[in-house]
């Protein structure tokens with residue numbers, strides 16, 4: 499069983515790397531952001547609670563995300579392990595997580611700020627199946643349409659310059675201290691997130707002593 503946390507500023511490619519990794523190792527990808535976005539799309543009670551906060555690029559309450567993570571991990575559909583993405587985002591969440599689960603490592607995707615802005619503002623998402631695109635590096639074959647399901651490509655509500663600024667502030671103020679905490683426990687593998695997805699995936703597997711990536 500392998501249990502990893504993946505961290506990195508928005509746009510650093512966490513979702514892409516999770517996709518490249520999870521199939522080979524049968525890991526369950528748990529993205530707190532995806533779970534919350536689904537609540538918003540499906541107009542649930544939780545969705546109504548978090549919609550505005552998410553659109554502004556701010557963090558939702560610790561109690562809520564902790565209960566989402568607890569419920570998700572209690573489903574026990576992760577026989578071979580999990581990759582958790584977007585959690586923990588602050589020191590309190592890290593304390594909650596480490597009390598309840600042991601992890602094998604933290605994958606930290608490192609991306610300089612100037613790259614972040616460029617990537618995030620060109621990011622698109624399929625409104626139907628959630629597939630990720632990027633208008634610079636990973637364009638769809640037909641403009642505005644998902645290659646997989648034909649769904650409409652949209653921007654995330656929080657991929658605006660204002661929300662990005664708020665998320666970067668939280669990342670440096672609240673999430674970086676989590677990395678420091680994990681570093682003290684010697685969990686952290688830092689990988690340069692500037693090269694293409696395959697090169698990053700190779701570096702992750704080499705750093706975690708996993709079988710090599712074959713694209």
Ligand code: AMP
Nearest residue numbers: 530531552555556557558563584585587
């Ligand atoms: P992400 O897809 O990881 O960028 O998350 C999108 C948004 O969901 C964030 O900007 C927050 O509003 C919310 N969110 C996701 N994970 C957390 C978390 N661990 N703590 C608080 N808010 C979160």
